[in-house]
Amino acid sequence: MQTETKSIAAIVVELAAQGADAGRIADIAISTWQGVYAALSRIIGHRGIAALYKRSLYLTRADYPWLTAEHEDGLEPGKFTALHTALLQQTSSNAAAAHVALLQIFHDLLVSLIGASLSERLLRSVWDKHSTGLAAQDSTQ
Amino acid sequence: MTSGKATINLLRTGVPGLDEVLGGGLPEFSFNLIAGSPGAGKTTLAHQIMFALATPARPALYFTVLGEPPMKMLRYQQQFEFFDSEKIDSAIRFINLADDMAVGDLDKVMGRIVAEVEVHGPGLVFVDSFRSVTLASQNEGGSFVSLQQFIQQLGILMASWQATTFLIGEYVTEGDPNPVFTVADGLFWLRQSAQRNSIVRKMEIMKMRGQPTLPGLHTFSISKFGIQVFAPPSFTVPPETGSMSPGTGRLLCMGVPGLDEMMGGGLPHGYSLLIAGPSGSGKSIMASAFLIEGARNGEMGIIAAFEQRSNRSRGRGMVELIKTGRIGVVETRSSALSVDEIAMQLITEIRRLKATRVVIDSLSGFELALAPTFREDFRESLSRMVTGLASTGVTVLMTSELEDRYSDLRFSPYGTAFLTDAIIVQRYIELDSRLQRVLAVVKVRARAHSNELRLFHIDDSGIKIGDMLADHVGLLGGRPTRSQDQQSDAVETGDG
Numbered sequence: 001m002q003t004e005t006k007s008i009a010a011i012v013v014e015l016a017a018q019g020a021d022a023g024r025i026a027d028i029a030i031s032t033w034q035g036v037y038a039a040l041s042r043i044i045g046h047r048g049i050a051a052l053y054k055r056s057l058y059l060t061r062a063d064y065p066w067l068t069a070e071h072e073d074g075l076e077p078g079k080f081t082a083l084h085t086a087l088l089q090q091t092s093s094n095a096a097a098a099h100v101a102l103l104q105i106f107h108d109l110l111v112s113l114i115g116a117s118l119s120e121r122l123l124r125s126v127w128d129k130h131s132t133g134l135a136a137q138d139s140t141q
Numbered sequence: 142m143t144s145g146k147a148t149i150n151l152l153r154t155g156v157p158g159l160d161e162v163l164g165g166g167l168p169e170f171s172f173n174l175i176a177g178s179p180g181a182g183k184t185t186l187a188h189q190i191m192f193a194l195a196t197p198a199r200p201a202l203y204f205t206v207l208g209e210p211p212m213k214m215l216r217y218q219q220q221f222e223f224f225d226s227e228k229i230d231s232a233i234r235f236i237n238l239a240d241d242m243a244v245g246d247l248d249k250v251m252g253r254i255v256a257e258v259e260v261h262g263p264g265l266v267f268v269d270s271f272r273s274v275t276l277a278s279q280n281e282g283g284s285f286v287s288l289q290q291f292i293q294q295l296g297i298l299m300a301s302w303q304a305t306t307f308l309i310g311e312y313v314t315e316g317d318p319n320p321v322f323t324v325a326d327g328l329f330w331l332r333q334s335a336q337r338n339s340i341v342r343k344m345e346i347m348k349m350r351g352q353p354t355l356p357g358l359h360t361f362s363i364s365k366f367g368i369q370v371f372a373p374p375s376f377t378v379p380p381e382t383g384s385m386s387p388g389t390g391r392l393l394c395m396g397v398p399g400l401d402e403m404m405g406g407g408l409p410h411g412y413s414l415l416i417a418g419p420s421g422s423g424k425s426i427m428a429s430a431f432l433i434e435g436a437r438n439g440e441m442g443i444i445a446a447f448e449q450r451s452n453r454s455r456g457r458g459m460v461e462l463i464k465t466g467r468i469g470v471v472e473t474r475s476s477a478l479s480v481d482e483i484a485m486q487l488i489t490e491i492r493r494l495k496a497t498r499v500v501i502d503s504l505s506g507f508e509l510a511l512a513p514t515f516r517e518d519f520r521e522s523l524s525r526m527v528t529g530l531a532s533t534g535v536t537v538l539m540t541s542e543l544e545d546r547y548s549d550l551r552f553s554p555y556g557t558a559f560l561t562d563a564i565i566v567q568r569y570i571e572l573d574s575r576l577q578r579v580l581a582v583v584k585v586r587a588r589a590h591s592n593e594l595r596l597f598h599i600d601d602s603g604i605k606i607g608d609m610l611a612d613h614v615g616l617l618g619g620r621p622t623r624s625q626d627q628q629s630d631a632v633e634t635g636d637g
Binding site for chain 2: 041042043044045046077118121
């Protein structure tokens with residue numbers, strides 16, 4: 001799991017390094033988040049995932065203050081519009097770093113609550129899709 | 142001709158002891174309710190059953206409704222050994238209905254359940270917790286379907302989908318004429334009662350259609366392995382340690398020289414013997430001698446020790462046999478046990494060691510180890526345990542602390558004397574300015590035995606039985622006097 005979040009991180013960071021614009025990074029980020037939302041909301045409900053997401057944003061803001069409070073309230077079921085907007089306004093490397101940090105913090109929070117093996121079990125489909133899927137997409141470019 | 146009738150398959154619940162209480166297992170496709178106060182273990186019971194029964198071919202759907210946040214539930218349930226992450230999303234799917242429920246529309250909730258059931262075709266369905274469904278329907282007032290209709294629909298739906306269903310709910314009062322009770326095939330009621338500083342968990346199967354369940358409250362414990370139910374010892378267990386019926390055949394040596402003769406040759410195999418006497422009179426030593434004698438003859442023994450004592454005070458012979466595994470020890474440090482729990486531990490140990498001799502030392506300590514709530518029906522439970530132990534074919538020796546009362550003749554403080562097949566009483570008497578011990582065999586069921594009161598003393602090698610005090614009277618009064626015809630200047634006793 002740890003390695004899988006890292007592989008997602010590596011892909012995003014590499015894309016940024018290759019000169020992908022912030023829009024591309026933001027799209028990838030939102031697509032990953034929607035995958036996470038789809039995998040978890042069925043089990044822990046919208047409120048459960050919204051609370052975790054909000055807490056993750058709060059923790060990530062220490063390093064990325066531009067992920068401001070106004071983004072916290074904007075989580076409509078399955079939509080990450082506010083995050084998308086915020087990422088768009090950054091440089092692509094900054095956006096990629098913030099996305100990776102947020103995802104890592106969210107993941108660590110989930111692991112601390114329900115354990116690594118169950119987290120991995122629940123998010124496996126997301127990592128499969130967003131690490132191998134993206135890597136394949138990346139290689140075709 | 143048995144064909145033509147519906148066959149009800151019984152599922153093994155995976156909860157130790159529960160299948161016995163249910164009368165063989167859980168009927169497949171039944172519609173069950175798990176009720177009880179918060180913290181009673183409802184969710185744990187549901188999860189344990191689910192993890193035991195769910196397979197990819199018979200998947201389970203676990204709907205969480207308001208109640209306990211699912212993340213908390215998963216966090217705590219995975220602490221149990223039965224929780225298997227690998228089953229999640231293959232054999233088990235958790236589905237959160239909180240958002241549907243928040244609207245308060247039972248139609249919508251039902252629609253969601255139907256949709257999920259149609260997609261996954263589950264063999265098992267859990268709805269946790271049902272109380273929130275009840276509350277939501279009350280708050281809402283103008284619902285399109287009433288709660289009763291909702292439950293009936295759910296019952297019909299699950300039966301036609303051939304899903305074994307559990308509704309988990311908190312119900313404060315049993316008298317509550319909740320419609321769920323009528324619809325349900327099975328009703329599991331979990332309770333926990335606190336008395337003094339002990340908490341005791343009990344389970345009752347208040348209803349189980351078509352099943353000969355064991356009536357009454359059954360204690361259970363929750364450990365890292367999950368729930369274990371302590372079903373009362375079964376009386377139908379075939380004796381594994383011998384084919385002789387109690388009282389016939391073999392006589393067991395007691396290991397105390399002279400005692401066998403007093404008992405008419407020894408203790409009949411399969412009997413239960415009570416040794417009653419005041420503190421320090423030598424009951425435990427006699428019990429040890431009984432086990433050591435057994436070990437000498439190649440028999441395995443078990444001691445259930447409820448007295449707080451170190452190995453050293455058990456005597457060297459015992460310690461050695463315990464160390465080499467010839468004598469098993471069932472020891473309990475807990476102070477909140479039930480008789481059934483101890484009986485189950487004993488029976489497990491008896492089977493493991495194929496033991497033939499069992500000592501319970503002592504009933505007084507045993508009673509103290511019980512949770513206060515069980516002390517009231519100690520006699521009934523003890524009777525059940527003795528019968529249960531007897532059905533395994535073992536010979537049981539119990540000791541019981543008995544305060545010396547010189548005004549009456551008693552054998553046990555609990556009225557337990559009638560439960561046992563044989564009784565030996567030990568007492569102190571005052572004789573020649575010394576505190577001396579006497580013993581007598583009070584009863585050996587269906588056998589001729591000595592009626593002598595015999596002096597005995599204890600030395601390093603154990604109990605030594607001495608003579609009768611034939612020239613004294615009033616031994617049971619504690620202050621014997623020489624018989625009148627033996628000595629003319631006898632001290633007069635109080636009652637002349």
